[in-house]
Amino acid sequence: MASLSLRNVIKRYGHGPKANQVIHGVNAEIQDGEFIVIVGPSGCGKSTLLRMVAGLEEISGGEIDIGGRVVNDLEPAQRDIAMVFQNYALYPHMTNFENMAYGLKIAKVPKDEIRARVDKAAKILELGHLLERKPRELSGGQRQRVAMGRAIVRQPQVFLFDEPLSNLDAKLRAQTRLEIQKLHRELGITSLFVTHDQVEAMTLAQRMIVMNGGVMEQFGTPEEVYHTPASTFVASFIGSPPMNLLKNAPGGRQGTVLGIRPEHLDIADTGWELRVETVELLGAERLVYGRLQSGNGDEGVIVRIEEGAHHPQPDQILRVAPRESRLHWFDAASGKRL
Amino acid sequence: MVERSLTRGLLAHFIMVLGVAIVAFPLYLAFVASTHTAQEIVQAPMPLLPGGHFWETYSAALFGRDQGAGSTAPVARMMWVSFVSAMVITFGKIAISLMSAFAIVYFRFPFKGLCFWLIFVTLMLPVEVRIGPTYQVVSDLGMLNSYAGLTVPLIASATATFLFRQFFLTVPDELVEAARIDGAGPLRFFKDVLVPLSRTSIAALFVIQFIYGWNQYLWPLLATTSEDMYPVVIGIKRMIAGGDGQNEWNIVMATAILAMLPPAFVVILMQKWFVKGLVDTEK
Numbered sequence: 001m002a003s004l005s006l007r008n009v010i011k012r013y014g015h016g017p018k019a020n021q022v023i024h025g026v027n028a029e030i031q032d033g034e035f036i037v038i039v040g041p042s043g044c045g046k047s048t049l050l051r052m053v054a055g056l057e058e059i060s061g062g063e064i065d066i067g068g069r070v071v072n073d074l075e076p077a078q079r080d081i082a083m084v085f086q087n088y089a090l091y092p093h094m095t096n097f098e099n100m101a102y103g104l105k106i107a108k109v110p111k112d113e114i115r116a117r118v119d120k121a122a123k124i125l126e127l128g129h130l131l132e133r134k135p136r137e138l139s140g141g142q143r144q145r146v147a148m149g150r151a152i153v154r155q156p157q158v159f160l161f162d163e164p165l166s167n168l169d170a171k172l173r174a175q176t177r178l179e180i181q182k183l184h185r186e187l188g189i190t191s192l193f194v195t196h197d198q199v200e201a202m203t204l205a206q207r208m209i210v211m212n213g214g215v216m217e218q219f220g221t222p223e224e225v226y227h228t229p230a231s232t233f234v235a236s237f238i239g240s241p242p243m244n245l246l247k248n249a250p251g252g253r254q255g256t257v258l259g260i261r262p263e264h265l266d267i268a269d270t271g272w273e274l275r276v277e278t279v280e281l282l283g284a285e286r287l288v289y290g291r292l293q294s295g296n297g298d299e300g301v302i303v304r305i306e307e308g309a310h311h312p313q314p315d316q317i318l319r320v321a322p323r324e325s326r327l328h329w330f331d332a333a334s335g336k337r338l
Numbered sequence: 339m340v341e342r343s344l345t346r347g348l349l350a351h352f353i354m355v356l357g358v359a360i361v362a363f364p365l366y367l368a369f370v371a372s373t374h375t376a377q378e379i380v381q382a383p384m385p386l387l388p389g390g391h392f393w394e395t396y397s398a399a400l401f402g403r404d405q406g407a408g409s410t411a412p413v414a415r416m417m418w419v420s421f422v423s424a425m426v427i428t429f430g431k432i433a434i435s436l437m438s439a440f441a442i443v444y445f446r447f448p449f450k451g452l453c454f455w456l457i458f459v460t461l462m463l464p465v466e467v468r469i470g471p472t473y474q475v476v477s478d479l480g481m482l483n484s485y486a487g488l489t490v491p492l493i494a495s496a497t498a499t500f501l502f503r504q505f506f507l508t509v510p511d512e513l514v515e516a517a518r519i520d521g522a523g524p525l526r527f528f529k530d531v532l533v534p535l536s537r538t539s540i541a542a543l544f545v546i547q548f549i550y551g552w553n554q555y556l557w558p559l560l561a562t563t564s565e566d567m568y569p570v571v572i573g574i575k576r577m578i579a580g581g582d583g584q585n586e587w588n589i590v591m592a593t594a595i596l597a598m599l600p601p602a603f604v605v606i607l608m609q610k611w612f613v614k615g616l617v618d619t620e621k
Contacts (some may be wrong), residue, residue, distance in 0.1 A: 054515075054519065055518075055519075056515050056518065056519075075518070075521075076515075076518045076519045076521075077518065077519060077520065077521030077522075078521075081519070082519065083515075083516070083519050085512045085515070085516060086512075087510065087512055088512075089510065089512035089513050089515065089516040090516075091513065091516075091517075091530075091531055092535065093531075093534040093535055093537075102520050102522070102530070103519070103520035103521055106520055106521045106522055106526065107521055150516075150520075
C-alpha cells in the first residue's frame with residue numbers, strides 16, 4: 001500500500017512543433033488506501049493517464065511517484081502495481097490458476113506460497129471451483145474476477161482498473177461494482193479506476209478526477225463534484241439528466257452562466273415561466289422538458305419532479321422556482337465556477 | 339424444389355465421383371503394377387487387378403536387390419533420408435519464421451522496414467531461381483551429400499514468416515501489456531504466451547512444410563550424388579534408366595507408393611489440427 005502522486009504529468013505524442021499533447025499537466029496527491037475514479041468522456045486522456053501510471057506509456061513530462069519512489073523510468077513489473085484490463089487480457093492457453101500465478105512464477109515466488117496466495121484470492125472472489133478451467137470456459141463476469149484475482153495475488157501497492165466493467169451487462173456491472181467496493185474495504189489498497197460512466201464514478205469513488213480534453217477539470221469527493229462543480233463541463237457531465245445551464249437566465253449578469261440541477265427547480269406559484277414540451281415518467285419521478293418564457297431567451301430547461309405531485313401536460317405554462325441556495329454561477333467565457 | 343435439389347445432388351455426386359476417379363485411377367494403377375512382376379506389367383493389356391507378388395516387390399524395393407537397369411539402392415534408406423530432411427526443413431522453417439515474425443511484429447529496430455521488405459522480396463526468389471549460386475555456396479562449404487546440404491538452403495521461409503506475422507498481429511495488445519505487468523521479458527513472453535497460442539498455426543505449417551520438404555526434387559538432384567544420401571523422390575528418378583534400358587516398373591511403382599505414404603499419413607493424422615490452424619481464431 002502506498003500513496004500516489006502525479007506532479008505536472010504531461011503526455012505528448014511526436015516531437016517538436018508537430019507534437020500532439022494529450023495530457024496537459026495533471027497534478028494529484030492520492031492518499032494511501034484511497035479509491036480514486038478518473039472519469040471523463042472518451043478521448044479525454046483518462047486511459048492514457050492510467051497507462052502512464054502503469055508504465056505502459058512513456059511519461060513526456062512531470063513525475064509519477066508511487067509510495068515515495070519516482071517511477072518514471074521503471075518497467076511496469078518493477079512499479080509494484082497491478083492492472084485489470086477492460087477485455088480482461090487473460091492468457092487463453094493457461095488455466096485460471098496459471099493465469100493468476102504467472103506473475104508470481106516469473107518473480108520466482110516459491111510454489112507453496114503461490115498456491116496459498118492464489119487460493120486465498122480465489123476464496124475472496126469465489127473462484128475456487130473454477131481454477132482448473134480455462135478462461136474461455138468462463139462467463140464474462142467470472143473472467144473479470146479472474147483478472148482481478150491476478151491483480152490481487154501480486155499484493156501490489158496500487159491497483160489500476162481500466163474500464164473493467166464496460167464489457168459486462170448492466171446487472172452484472174452493478175453487482176461487480178459492489179464486489180469491487182467490498183474488495184477495496186477488505187484489502188485497503190490504493191486504487192485508480194478509469195471509467196466513462198458517471199454512475200460508476202459516483203458510486204465507487206472516495207474522490208474522483210473529472211477529465212476533459214487532457215485537462216483535470218476537478219478533483220474532489222463525489223459530493224463536492226456534484227454540489228460544487230468547478231466548471232460548466234463538470235456540471236453537465238456529472239448528473240443525469242445534466243444540470244441546466246442558462247446563458248440568459250432571468251436575473252443573470254451578462255457573461256455569466258447560471259447552473260441549476262433539474263431536482264432543484266420546484267413547481268410554484270411564482271418564479272420562471274416555462275412552456276412544457278414533453279414529459280417523461282421514470283417511475284418515481286417525472287422529467288419535464290420545457291422552454292423558458294421569462295428572461296430574454298428561449299432556453300431549454302429540464303425539471304425533475306416527484307411522480308404524484310403534478311401532472312404537467314405539453315404546451316402548458318408552468319411556473320418553476322429555483323432554490324436560491326442551489327444556484328451555480330459560471331463564467332461564460334472560461335466555463336469556470338465563479 | 340425437392341426434385342430439383344435431388345437432381346442437383348446427383349449431379350454434384352456424379353462430378354465428385356468422376357473427379358475422385360480421375361485422381362485415384364493412376365494411384366490404383368501404380369498399386370496394381372507394384373504387385374506384379376516386371377514382365378507381367380509390360381504385356382500388352384496391362385493387368386487391372388492386383389497380382390500376387392506384393393511382398394516380393396516391396397521387399398526388393400525396400401531392401402535393395404542385386405541387379406537392375408537403374409539404381410538398385412534400398413528404398414528404406416532413402417525413406418530415412420527423406421524423413422530426416424523433411425523434418426529438419428519443417429522444424430527449421432517453423433523455428434526461424436516464428437522468431438523472425440516475433441522480431442518484426444514486436445520490436446522496433448533500425449531498418450525494420452527494410453528487413454521486412456527483404457523477407458518479402460525473397461518470396462519472389464524461389465530455390466529454382468537462385469539455384470546456381472546456392473549450389474556454389476553449398477559445394478564450397480563441402481556440404482554436398484550431407485543432411486546439412488539437403489536442408490539448410492531450404493529452411494528460410496518468407497511464407498511461414500508471413501503466416502506467423504499475421505497471426506501475431508491478431509494477438510491483442512492487452513496480452514502483451516498484461517505480460518509486461520506480470521514481469522515477463524520478451525523471450526519469456528515468446529515462450530510462454532506466443533508459441534503456445536500459435537500451436538494451431540504451427541500444426542498447419544507442419545503439414546504444409548513436411549510435404550514441401552518431402553517432395554523436394556530439384557535441389558536434392560543437385561546436392562546429392564551418392565546413393566546413400568538420395569531422398570526417395572530422387573531414388574525413383576534414378577531407378578528409371580534412360581534409353582532402352584529395361585526398367586523394373588513394378589519396383590518403381592512400389593517405390594512411388596512407398597514415397598506417397600508418409601505425406602499421406604501426416605495429412606491424415608494432422609487433418610484436424612490443420613483445418614483448425616487455418617480457420618481457428620482461438621485467442
